[in-house]
Amino acid sequence: MSDAVPTAIRNPVVKYTQIFYNNEFHNSLSGKTFPTIDPATEEKITDVQESDKADVDEAVKAAREAFKPSSPWRQMDASARGYLMCKLADLMERDISYLASLETTDSGKTFLDNVADVRASANLFRYYAGWADKINGKTIPVDGNFFTYTRQEPIGVCAQIIPWNYPIMMLAWKFGPALCTGNVVVLKPAEQTPLTALYIAALTKEAGFPAGVVNVLPGFGPTAGAALADHMQVDKIAFTGSVEVGRLIQQASGKSNLKSVTLELGGKSPNIVLADADLENAVNWAHSGIFFNMGQNCCAGSRVFVQEAVYDEFLELSKKKADAAVVGDPWEEKSENGPQVDQSQFDRIMGYIESGKKEGATLVCGGTRVGKKGFFIRPTIFGNVQDNMKIAREEIFGPVMQVLKFKDVEEVVERANNTFYGLAGAVFTKDIDKALTISSSLQAGSVWINCYDVVLSQTPFGGFKMSGHGRELGEDSLKEYTQVKCVTVKIPVKIS
Amino acid sequence: METAVPPPIINPEIKFTQIFINNEWVNSVSGRTFPTVNPVTEKVICHIQEGDKADVDKAVAAATAAFEIGSPWRRMDAAQRAILLHKLGDLIMRDQTYIASLESLDNGKPYKGAFNLDVPFGVKQVRYFAGWADKLTGKTIPVPGDYFCYTRAEPVGVVGAIAPWNFPFGIALQKIAPALAAGCVVVLKPSEQTSLTALYLASLIKEVGFPPGVVNIVPGYGPTAGAAICEHHDVDKVSFTGSTAVGKIIMAASGKSNLKGVSLELGGKSPNIVFADADLDYAALMSHHALFFNMGQCCVSGSRTYVQEEIYDEFVKKSIDYAKKRTIGDPFDLSVENGPQIDSTQFKKILGLIESGKQQGAKLECGGGRHGDKGYFIENTVFSNVTDDMCIAKEEIFGPVQQILKFKTIDDVIKRANNTQYGLAAAVFTKDIDKAFAVAHSVKAGTVWVNSYLAADPSAPFGGFKMSGIGREGGEDGIREFCEIKTVVVKVPQKNS
Numbered sequence: 001m002s003d004a005v006p007t008a009i010r011n012p013v014v015k016y017t018q019i020f021y022n023n024e025f026h027n028s029l030s031g032k033t034f035p036t037i038d039p040a041t042e043e044k045i046t047d048v049q050e051s052d053k054a055d056v057d058e059a060v061k062a063a064r065e066a067f068k069p070s071s072p073w074r075q076m077d078a079s080a081r082g083y084l085m086c087k088l089a090d091l092m093e094r095d096i097s098y099l100a101s102l103e104t105t106d107s108g109k110t111f112l113d114n115v116a117d118v119r120a121s122a123n124l125f126r127y128y129a130g131w132a133d134k135i136n137g138k139t140i141p142v143d144g145n146f147f148t149y150t151r152q153e154p155i156g157v158c159a160q161i162i163p164w165n166y167p168i169m170m171l172a173w174k175f176g177p178a179l180c181t182g183n184v185v186v187l188k189p190a191e192q193t194p195l196t197a198l199y200i201a202a203l204t205k206e207a208g209f210p211a212g213v214v215n216v217l218p219g220f221g222p223t224a225g226a227a228l229a230d231h232m233q234v235d236k237i238a239f240t241g242s243v244e245v246g247r248l249i250q251q252a253s254g255k256s257n258l259k260s261v262t263l264e265l266g267g268k269s270p271n272i273v274l275a276d277a278d279l280e281n282a283v284n285w286a287h288s289g290i291f292f293n294m295g296q297n298c299c300a301g302s303r304v305f306v307q308e309a310v311y312d313e314f315l316e317l318s319k320k321k322a323d324a325a326v327v328g329d330p331w332e333e334k335s336e337n338g339p340q341v342d343q344s345q346f347d348r349i350m351g352y353i354e355s356g357k358k359e360g361a362t363l364v365c366g367g368t369r370v371g372k373k374g375f376f377i378r379p380t381i382f383g384n385v386q387d388n389m390k391i392a393r394e395e396i397f398g399p400v401m402q403v404l405k406f407k408d409v410e411e412v413v414e415r416a417n418n419t420f421y422g423l424a425g426a427v428f429t430k431d432i433d434k435a436l437t438i439s440s441s442l443q444a445g446s447v448w449i450n451c452y453d454v455v456l457s458q459t460p461f462g463g464f465k466m467s468g469h470g471r472e473l474g475e476d477s478l479k480e481y482t483q484v485k486c487v488t489v490k491i492p493v494k495i496s
Numbered sequence: 497m498e499t500a501v502p503p504p505i506i507n508p509e510i511k512f513t514q515i516f517i518n519n520e521w522v523n524s525v526s527g528r529t530f531p532t533v534n535p536v537t538e539k540v541i542c543h544i545q546e547g548d549k550a551d552v553d554k555a556v557a558a559a560t561a562a563f564e565i566g567s568p569w570r571r572m573d574a575a576q577r578a579i580l581l582h583k584l585g586d587l588i589m590r591d592q593t594y595i596a597s598l599e600s601l602d603n604g605k606p607y608k609g610a611f612n613l614d615v616p617f618g619v620k621q622v623r624y625f626a627g628w629a630d631k632l633t634g635k636t637i638p639v640p641g642d643y644f645c646y647t648r649a650e651p652v653g654v655v656g657a658i659a660p661w662n663f664p665f666g667i668a669l670q671k672i673a674p675a676l677a678a679g680c681v682v683v684l685k686p687s688e689q690t691s692l693t694a695l696y697l698a699s700l701i702k703e704v705g706f707p708p709g710v711v712n713i714v715p716g717y718g719p720t721a722g723a724a725i726c727e728h729h730d731v732d733k734v735s736f737t738g739s740t741a742v743g744k745i746i747m748a749a750s751g752k753s754n755l756k757g758v759s760l761e762l763g764g765k766s767p768n769i770v771f772a773d774a775d776l777d778y779a780a781l782m783s784h785h786a787l788f789f790n791m792g793q794c795c796v797s798g799s800r801t802y803v804q805e806e807i808y809d810e811f812v813k814k815s816i817d818y819a820k821k822r823t824i825g826d827p828f829d830l831s832v833e834n835g836p837q838i839d840s841t842q843f844k845k846i847l848g849l850i851e852s853g854k855q856q857g858a859k860l861e862c863g864g865g866r867h868g869d870k871g872y873f874i875e876n877t878v879f880s881n882v883t884d885d886m887c888i889a890k891e892e893i894f895g896p897v898q899q900i901l902k903f904k905t906i907d908d909v910i911k912r913a914n915n916t917q918y919g920l921a922a923a924v925f926t927k928d929i930d931k932a933f934a935v936a937h938s939v940k941a942g943t944v945w946v947n948s949y950l951a952a953d954p955s956a957p958f959g960g961f962k963m964s965g966i967g968r969e970g971g972e973d974g975i976r977e978f979c980e981i982k983t984v985v986v987k988v989p990q991k992n993s
Contacts, residue, residue: 078955079620079623079624079953079955082623082627083623086582123575126575126578126579126582127575127630129627130578130626130627130628130629130630130631131627131631132627133624133627133953133955134627134628134631134955134972136971136972147933147937432986433988433989436644436986436988437988437989437990440644440988440992441992457575457630458574458575458630458631475631475633489929489933491930491933491934491937492930492934493934495934495937495938
């Protein structure tokens with residue numbers, strides 16, 4: 001696995017724009033298509049077939065067929081499932097130049113970040129491949145003359161709806177646990193970024209996944225997404241996106257067939273810097289914690305609480321770092337950030353910046369568009385932010401850092417937890433007692449100590465409170481995709 | 497997963513005959529070599545550097561250095577260990593024909609089996625355990641008091657692995673794969689009868705890029721090189737597959753030296769119980785394979801076939817048929833099912849036990865002697881009217897000699913099945929669900945097959961009850977035997993649940 005940078009392919013040829021189910025590409029039954037835009041140029045890349053309810057019905061039918069007990073997928077050795085996933089990983093690495101280039105064009109994320117995403121996603125497939133033949137049930141010494149065992153069975157048809165901030169990685173986060181446990185999937189990529197999902201669909205066919213196991217339906221939330229959430233033949237839905245839509249999906253489950261629901265939603269994660277922290281280390285991690293991926297990160301450290309003794313120095317160092325960051329052409333190696341994903345996000349973020357100024361926060365740096373074409377925004381830092389300001393309470397999903405001052409540990413923990421979000425949090429300190437106390441007290445699914453955003457194949461990731469429920473990654477993700485069947489056999493006489 | 501078998505390499509080039517330490521090939525300190533013999537021709541294939549205590553000392557020192565805190569191996573991401581293991585699997589498959597040919601030449605087992613079973617078995621071990629590498633989790637534990645408590649599953653350290661000659665390549669990997677996945681370092685002593693595929697494996701380990709010292713291979717004899725490993729104060733654990741007699745010596749050696757962890761996979765005299773309601777044809781065929789597979793050189797051989805009296809005569813007839821039809825000959829001939837036994841010692845021992853069967857009054861139904869006049873070939877032999885007190889019913893023969901005993905009731909046969917110091921495997925053939933579970937749960941054996949035999953996978957724990965061994969190989973239980981649990985308890989100012 002070489003560390004050399006793959007060649008970037010500007011204007012990559014788009015090979016797949018159709019709906020994928022049963023290992024075939026189809027046009028939409030309605031004839032409708034939708035455009036996908038390059039956010040760096042604001043120009044259309046291509047038109048993509050638009051799925052709606054009728055296409056969803058076809059895909060779900062194909063998936064159900066592939067999940068029947070006598071099907072190739074259900075009969076396949078678990079280790080063979082794992083082997084297919086390893087093959088998929090190899091194919092993604094084989095095509096890393098193309099995949100990363102396609103993603104850069106479609107999402108505006110920098111080419112180097114996309115290369116890293118492809119590598120991490122391939123390794124995530126390998127991680128889950130390793131679990132395939134290790135999904136163990138138990139035998140249980142129950143009372144009475146019975147032999148009892150459990151099986152961890154796949155749930156069935158899993159609808160998966162993913163966002164546009166990490167299109168390739170989010171697909172891997174969803175496919176990984178679902179496929180290794182033996183499920184079949186129907187994935188709707190975000191309408192802003194459908195292209196790499198369709199390419200990876202073709203790779204799953206090349207790897208040898210049986211028809212109907214993997215299905216990818218480009219389209220919009222209120223139509224294709226809702227059709228999946230409402231579908232009576234879909235056994236489970238996993239969604240990553242906004243709290244607003246997460247609530248709709250939860251309700252849809254209740255209104256339809258009570259399909260199981262896992263949600264990865266937004267966050268307003270507190271990043272707490274104590275006076276005894278290694279300040280330079282804290283500044284560096286806080287910077288990437290909010291500005292990485294143009295701030296389009298569910299677990300972004302968007303409320304940086306800095307203890308008063310080091311507050312001014314923190315702001316000064318952060319401003320220096322933010323001002324030095326290059327925001328521009330995502331193809332350029334020197335670009336730390338590319339554009340935001342589309343016009344609507346761009347407008348939203350600029351709106352929040354305005355509200356910050358209006359509500360009296362101090363604009364320390366940034367706050368402006370870069371250039372006239374493409375949705376580029378400068379890394380922006382607000383100081384003197386108060387807890388009740390909009391920019392301190394609402395998820396901006398852009399490169400805007402809020403810096404708030406605090407006095408002592410008890411106070412900051414209370415303020416950090418004073419949100420209905422609970423996705424992540426961090427504490428920077430050298431003191432072991434404070435580190436362990438604060439990390440135990442934060443109401444967040446992921447807590448980092450002296451680092452930020454360290455999310456890996458092996459670490460379970462998910463939200464407390466309204467940031468979601470269920471876990472992705474790590475061993476804990478497997479139970480979201482299995483259901484326990486308990487079998488009890490009457491036996492003539494018990495033997496311990 | 498059988499594909500068309502490519503033609504064997506009949507005279508495979510012997511590329512590696514030296515000791516492998518620190519990713520380098522070296523001669524023995526003593527200068528001695530030993531021969532490895534082709535059991536078909538009884539001629540020497542080549543000479544191999546003979547490791548002894550001095551060489552083991554060097555290997556253990558290399559392994560210890562590779563395991564130091566701060567070493568490339570200790571600092572490597574667990575996921576990266578998995579990637580290296582998968583690469584090893586790829587290289588083995590690349591060289592599948594060569595390795596199978598070499599194994600056949602050195603061991604005498606049919607090339608077709610070596611290609612279809614032995615080599616893929618090794619690859620499966622590698623791929624299965626690679627998957628565990630970054631999944632060996634500890635826990636956090638809510639202890640009483642103001643403490644934060646967690647455990648780590650740390651690699652146990654230097655593993656001394658001693659492999660047998662019946663599945664040289666496969667069992668070497670059965671030990672190496674989980675040890676490496678868990679982050680340990682290894683010193684392997686292959687069996688003196690069959691060192692060649694282990695040494696070739698060493699070259700692949702180097703090609704993959706495992707850091708020097710992580711795997712070391714010292715060919716040699718048990719009483720010298722093997723004993724040196726078992727008595728060494730810097731070896732943290734021994735994993736041995738072989739005879740019960742040697743297993744006992746290794747257990748004692750641990751007590752005499754540094755109390756190193758010991759896991760043992762030893763012999764067996766496994767009962768294979770066929771009820772009258774079984775599918776008779778199927779049971780007879782499976783029982784035949786249960787015994788004759790690998791020329792009877794299988795720790796789990798179904799070497800006491802208990803058949804219910806109602807179907808006994810019919811069963812014996814079918815067994816004789818299968819035994820007579822089973823072909824014996826040149827292992828490189830794709831139509832041959834049995835090659836020779838491994839060496840003259842085994843050859844003589846098996847013939848001796850056959851004699852004892854004749855003398856003690858068992859009925860010799862077919863076979864009973866040498867096959868041909870060159871090579872350690874033995875005829876496929878079936879004894880009927882065997883009783884529990886005969887030598888052939890009590891001692892492990894490790895050859896192509898099937899014992900068929902009669903039984904009446906389920907309670908009776910379970911008692912007789914358990915009346916042995918061994919406890920490695922067992923099987924029951926029946927359609928009756930109650931009988932199946934009753935036998936499965938009563939027999940003292942580490943693996944019980946129901947309506948099957950020999951089915952095994954790296955994901956399922958395997959090992960012996962009683963004197964068939966200690967510990968388990970395979971599955972999560974198996975790999976955790978290469979881990980040592982460390983509990984860390986941190987004082988915190990105030991506990992909150």
